[in-house]
Amino acid sequence: MWSAAHKRQLNKGDWERSLLTVKHHTLILALSVLIADPACPPQHTMSPQSVIDLSKLGYPQPPCDYMFQDKDAYAKRHIEFLDSQRLMVSFPVSSQPCDKGNSPLPQRFRSVILATSGETLNSFEWNLGENVQAGPDGDILLSTGKEIHILDPAFTVVQVIPWVRDDDSAWKLTRHWTGSVVVAPSRHGFLVQDGYPQYRVAYFEGNPAKQVLAADSCPGGVAVADGGFACGQILAGSRRIAIRVGSNEWHVDDPLLQHAGLLVLATPETLLVLADKFQLYQVTSASENEKVADLHWLAPGWNSGFRYELASAAARRILFFSHGARFPISDTNGFGKYLRVAVVDLTSKKIIFRRQYAIDTDVAVSPDGHLLAVREKDGVALNALP
Numbered sequence: 001m002w003s004a005a006h007k008r009q010l011n012k013g014d015w016e017r018s019l020l021t022v023k024h025h026t027l028i029l030a031l032s033v034l035i036a037d038p039a040c041p042p043q044h045t046m047s048p049q050s051v052i053d054l055s056k057l058g059y060p061q062p063p064c065d066y067m068f069q070d071k072d073a074y075a076k077r078h079i080e081f082l083d084s085q086r087l088m089v090s091f092p093v094s095s096q097p098c099d100k101g102n103s104p105l106p107q108r109f110r111s112v113i114l115a116t117s118g119e120t121l122n123s124f125e126w127n128l129g130e131n132v133q134a135g136p137d138g139d140i141l142l143s144t145g146k147e148i149h150i151l152d153p154a155f156t157v158v159q160v161i162p163w164v165r166d167d168d169s170a171w172k173l174t175r176h177w178t179g180s181v182v183v184a185p186s187r188h189g190f191l192v193q194d195g196y197p198q199y200r201v202a203y204f205e206g207n208p209a210k211q212v213l214a215a216d217s218c219p220g221g222v223a224v225a226d227g228g229f230a231c232g233q234i235l236a237g238s239r240r241i242a243i244r245v246g247s248n249e250w251h252v253d254d255p256l257l258q259h260a261g262l263l264v265l266a267t268p269e270t271l272l273v274l275a276d277k278f279q280l281y282q283v284t285s286a287s288e289n290e291k292v293a294d295l296h297w298l299a300p301g302w303n304s305g306f307r308y309e310l311a312s313a314a315a316r317r318i319l320f321f322s323h324g325a326r327f328p329i330s331d332t333n334g335f336g337k338y339l340r341v342a343v344v345d346l347t348s349k350k351i352i353f354r355r356q357y358a359i360d361t362d363v364a365v366s367p368d369g370h371l372l373a374v375r376e377k378d379g380v381a382l383n384a385l386p
Contacts, residue, residue, distance in 0.1 A: 048374075048381035052087075052118045055378045058110065059091050062377050077362045079375045080134040082153070083187065084368040086121065087114045088134055089380070093125060111140075113153060116371070116382055124155035129176070136187050137207070145177040148192065150209060159208050163192060184226045185266075185310040187367055191224040203229050213244055225265035226313055232263065243271060243285075250285045262306055266346055267313050274306070280344070292349050298322050298340050315369030316346040317385070323359060339363070343372065343385060352386050 055061065080088050092106035111132045112123040126132050126142065135141035135150060139158070142149040150159040164177055178195030189205035189212075201222050202214040213228055220232025220239050228245030239260070241252040245268040252271055262274035271283045278296040283289045298306065298320055311317040321341045325334025337359035345352045353372065357363075362375040365385075372383045 048383045049371075050116070050118065050382050052114060052380040052382070053378065054089060054091075054375075054380060057089065057091075057112050057120065057123075058093065059089070059378045060094070076131065077364065079362045079364045079373050079380060081364050081366045081371075081373065082113065082134050082140070083138050084366040084371065085116055086138070086153075087116060087364075087373060087380070088112070088132075088140070089114060089375075090132060111155075122154050124151070131181075133181065134183060134187075136183055136190050136205075136209070138187075141181055141183075141190065143177070143181055145175070148181060161192075161204065161209065168198075182224045184224050185367075186226045186312040186314070188226060189224075191222070191229055193218070193222055201229060201231060203227075215242075215244075221260075221263045223263040223265040223271070225268050227268060228265075230263055230265045230271055232257075241271065243268070252283050252287070254283050254287070254289055256281055256283065256289060262308065264308055264310065264318065266310065266316070266318065272318070278306075282346075292346065293344050293351055295320060295342065295344075297354065298342055299324070309365055311365050311369035312367045315367070317352075317365065317369035318344050318346065319363065319365040319372070320344065321363055341372075341374075 076090065078090055082088055088111055090109060090111040093108040093110045094106040105128060107128045108125055109128070109132070110123055110125050113121040115121060124132065129145065131143045133141050138153055140151040140153070140155065142151055146162065146164040148161045148163055149157050150161070152158050163179075179193050180195070182191045182193070184190060189203060190209075192202050192204065194200040199217045199219045199222075200215070201218050202211045203224070204210060205212050205227070215231045218231040218233070220234045220241070221230075222232065223230040225243075225245055228243070230241050230243045233240045233242065238253075239257040241257060241263065243250050243252070243265065248268070254273070256273045256275045259276050260273045261278070264272035266272050266282065269285045272292065273281050273283055273289075274295065275281055278294070278299045280292045280295050281289050282292050299322070306320070306322045308321075309319045311319075319341070320343075321339060324338055324340060326336030326338065328334035339357045339359055339361045341353070341355050341357065341363050342351050343353040343365065344350070357374065358376065364373045365371070366373070370385055372385055374381045374383060
């Protein structure tokens with residue numbers, strides 16, 4: 001810096017140029033720190049096997065490709081794998097002009113089943129308040145609020161499962177179901193979970209699907225596995241996890257659970273726990289824990305969910321993704337928003353893919369763990385995982 005005498009010797013133009021020089025050097029230093037920061041590791045690059053053009057399906061052009069992304073941090077994804085050969089793409093159907101910041105949510109949506117070659121197989125339209133998602137054994141699940149419909153790949157209803165009772169207090173108050181449906185990793189069953197305040201859970205399997213396991217309440221978190229689920233309980237301020245798969249049951253009381261941000265039941269015998277500082281551990285039925293991966297690069301810096309999708313139990317791979325902002329200004333907003341993605345191989349305990357995308361990108365992993373689908377605007381790239 002300069003002394004007061006030196007400052008007085010500088011004329012106004014020299015002084016302004018000196019300040020600009022200091023700011024320029026400071027900016028270069030800040031960028032150098034960001035580039036060299038080990039928290040920002042190099043990203044994996046790969047050429048896609050193929051790219052599917054969604055505009056031919058009636059997929060809305062930008063800026064209308066967002067669906068729910070700018071209104072809900074836990075947004076519905078546009079792409080899902082039905083199995084390792086077929087994708088399902090969902091998007092809004094609207095003929096109205098789109099203003100991304102002010103337009104109301106569309107009232108109609110369309111889901112289209114595509115072969116990974118890009119061939120269109122079937123399509124179906126549904127309403128706001130419903131949800132269509134990939135289901136067990138290549139079928140589709142339609143949640144209407146009070147019921148869950150199982151549809152075949154032609155979108156024909158093959159079974160209806162009643163879920164919400166007429167006397168349910170939350171339903172009577174809002175007429176809106178706050179639960180969710182999650183398909184088991186190997187796609188042979190699915191879990192239905194109520195939201196607040198009940199947290200009721202049930203696992204369905206078979207053809208026709210039947211309830212094989214249930215729990216009245218899981219307020220400490222829930223995770224689904226092939227044949228069952230993990231149910232979190234809060235007891236005297238501590239957290240305890242009961243894993244129920246078929247006739248077997250085991251419990252986890254590990255200290256890792258006290259601050260766990262996420263639970264993943266990778267196999268019926270292995271619980272994954274996302275602990276402090278986004279460190280991923282596995283805990284086995286023998287009460288042994290082992291670190292699997294460091295996921296702090298994925299830690300969201302904005303109001304967002306830290307989400308995951310399991311490939312089949314045989315594949316032993318898991319996709320993690322989270323929204324964030326490079327410059328958060330509050331818990332609900334920020335600048336430089338992004339989607340960060342990582343694929344962890346549980347056998348080698350290595351991150352085999354890691355990349356940052358734009359905030360409105362969607363990702364999905366195939367059940368066999370070999371393909372990563374990435375939707376950017378109106379194209380879906382299919383990438384082979386190493």
